[in-house]
Amino acid sequence: MPASGIDLDAKMEAFERDGFVVFENVIEKDLVEEIREELLRVEREHEIGFRETSFEGKNTVRIYNLLAHGPTFWKVPVHPAALPFAERVLDRELQLSSLSSITLCPGQGAQPLHADDQLIPVPKPHQPFTLNCIWAISDFTEENGATRLVPGSHKASGYNPGYDIERDTVAGEMPAGSVLFWHGSLWHAGGTNRTDERRFCVANYYCAGFMRQQENQYLGVPLEEAKKFPRRLQELCGYxxxxxxxxxxxxxxxxxxxxxxxxxxxxxxxxxxxxxxxxxxxx
Ligand SMILES: O=C(O)CCC(=O)C(=O)O
Incomplete structure (x- = not known):
């Protein structure tokens, strides 16, 4: 077992079977709190409002390019509770594809089902090319819009879900400080927030080293900032x-x-x- 005490073999077995797996309560409470405060600060200082497309959510605050918003976010892609599993799934030469936050606000409706890798023109099923790693910065509950997941759908062959498709889903419920990983081919969607509280998370999205990243890390993060990153984070960004x-x-x-x-x-x-x-x- 790794230093974090997580049984990666058991987690890998569940991940391969279902296409997703949760690591419960693995992020330090102080760090969860710090991230939430930082997300609120960036939202306020940059006057970031709701997104304009239904896919991103018209009652949702998304902040992209988080690495450029301060050292708190540098801790996420290299965190010892999450990176070793990602390295196991994608191999040690993986990259950070994007780092963003998704804050579902009260009244946000369900997102259409989709697969994160659906724009990649490779026949399915295939090995994971991307891995999403959602950090719960508040509790994820059925009521507040916990991600909906279609277990086993990463093994579906030939096609991606159309936006009008309906499938039985399960809710990725987890306490704040947990991490939900899913295979890039897994069908999933943000849920409906029926509460009067926000659902906070950071989406730490990794990809294989041979792929193009979703966010352009070289232009998104000023070189002088990237020089201050720990070496492993620089490597993950594509340096x-x-x-x-x-x-x-x-x-x-x-x-x-x-x-x-x-x-x-x-x-x-x-x-x-x-x-x-x-x-x-x-x-
Ligand atoms: O917010 C969520 O739970 C999932 C969001 C998502 O899958 C996406 O925006 O691509």
Missing amino acids: SVYRGLYGHVDNADPITMLGREGSKLTWERTREEVLNDLKGAAD
Whole structure:
């Protein structure tokens, strides 16, 4: 078991069967509180209102590009309760695809069912290319719009849900401080908020190292800010080379542009080094 004490084998079994899994009460209470305060601060300072599309939710506050909004958010993608599982699902060369918040306000209706990877033109079912990792910053309940999930739908072949499709769903209920992971092909949707309180969460969305990220991290986060990130977060943002090759800048590891020592590119390595790296990435 990893240092966090979470049995990743058991979690992986549930994830492979259902397409989602919850890690209950794994985030420190102080951090949950700090994130909620920071989300409210950013919303206030940037005068962020409701979104304008039904998909994003007309009674929903979404804040995109959270890494650019201060160090509190830097803690999320590298948190030891969540990253090891994501590395297990996608491998150690995964990237951060996007980091955003989704605050369902009172009166927000249900979102249409969808799969996060539905724009990727690869026949289904397929291995996970993306992994969503929802941090509950308030309790997630059926009443306040906990994410609706269609168990096993990540194994559906051939098509994605149309927005008018109806399916039996379960509610991803969990206490604040828990994390809900789902396979990018899983059919899911934000629920209906029938309460008079907000449902807060941060959506930490990872993708495989060979994919294009949903948010452009290089332009979204000023270089001077990215230089202050811990190395692992820089790598997750894409300041790294996939399989020692993809993403290089003029034949160098892009992390050198942040003032750090880079790794050798594939063609500078011995055959043994390449084979060892491939093995390490898959472990
Ligand atoms: O808010 C939620 O529970 C899920 C939202 C979602 O799936 C999305 O916006 O893509």
